[in-house]
Amino acid sequence: MDWFAPIDIYCERTAVGFWNEPLNAISNLAFILAALWGFYALYKRNIWAPPLVLVTVLAFLIGIGSFLFHTFANGWSEQADVIPIWTFVAVYILISIHYFGNVNFGRIGLGLAILIALGFIAYWIMGGGVTSDTAAPVAVAKPDPLNGSGQYAPAVIAFIVIGILSYVRKVDVRHWIGAAGVTFFFSLVARTIDQAVCPVLPIGTHFIWHTLNGLMIGLLLQAIIRHVSAKRARTA
Numbered sequence: 035m036d037w038f039a040p041i042d043i044y045c046e047r048t049a050v051g052f053w054n055e056p057l058n059a060i061s062n063l064a065f066i067l068a069a070l071w072g073f074y075a076l077y078k079r080n081i082w083a084p085p086l087v088l089v090t091v092l093a094f095l096i097g098i099g100s101f102l103f104h105t106f107a108n109g110w111s112e113q114a115d116v117i118p119i120w121t122f123v124a125v126y127i128l129i130s131i132h133y134f135g136n137v138n139f140g141r142i143g144l145g146l147a148i149l150i151a152l153g154f155i156a157y158w159i160m161g162g163g164v165t166s167d168t169a170a171p172v173a174v175a176k177p178d179p180l181n182g183s184g185q186y187a188p189a190v191i192a193f194i195v196i197g198i199l200s201y202v203r204k205v206d207v208r209h210w211i212g213a214a215g216v217t218f219f220f221s222l223v224a225r226t227i228d229q230a231v232c233p234v235l236p237i238g239t240h241f242i243w244h245t246l247n248g249l250m251i252g253l254l255l256q257a258i259i260r261h262v263s264a265k266r267a268r269t270a
Contacts (some may be wrong), residue, residue, distance in 0.1 A: 037109040043182070045228045045238025047107065058104040061241040064248020065097030072255035079263040085129045086259055092122040093251050100244065123189050126254060130196050133262055134205050183226040193218060206264055210257035214250045221246030 040050045047055045072090035076082060095118040103115035131137050178184070193215045200208035224242035231239055 039109055041107045041109070041112060044104070044240050045232040045236065046240065050107075052105045055104045055107070057237055057241040058244065059101055061244035062097045062101040062104070062248075064245045065093055065100065065251060066248075068248045068252035068255060069094035069097065071252050072259065075256055075259045079259065081259060081263055081266070083262065085125070085132070086262065089122065089125050089129060089258070090255055092118055092125060093255060096122060096251070097248075122251070123192060126258075127192050127196065129258060130199070133258060133265075134196070134200055134203065181226050181229050183222055186222060186225075189218075190222070205261060207257040207261045210253050210260070214253035214257065217246050217250040217253065221250060 042050075044055060044058060046058050053059070069090055072093060076086060076090065099111075099114040099116075099118045102111040105111070128139070132139055197208075197211055197215050199205075200211045205211070221243050224239040224246065228238045228240045228243070
């Protein structure tokens, strides 16, 4: 991989340049706001459990990493975008099973490792949504009816599992999780159609993916923080 080769895989980007995806870049504020909402919830409830702090920090890092990718738009910034996202997914699954399912961290370690491996395999199989032609001056989007959204299949599966777990066990914040799942569905649609709508909407729809994903992450953070807070109150 050429870590500094330009990447152009979004409708809004029309040329090489730091500020050529303004909406895609600015919309990453949604992730920062989600993290700040999470930190406020932690502060308000005086809950500073390391797993909850970690997942909230990761939400903040998603915003930073995605901003870097949609401004520098090259190989190294793509990894700065991808790594926090998949780390967040893995960590949230881990703490969800622990807090919602009352399962010891040690018992789910192996399953988490397998999930992380599958996530990265899915990402690399999809090629990150760019061509593998290293001779090309600018990497562009592969012909793909899903526009690279197939790499998020593990996240979709995770949502289904967590959602079912929360409703079967009648978790108190299951409606927050359900709302997050619906939000993720619409955000994934926005990501998938970005290239297809270019002829009629030159700015694309990727910024909607960011905005809705920020909301989705905010809902997920609130769900788990509020659940842990309520659980502690009941056992106090």
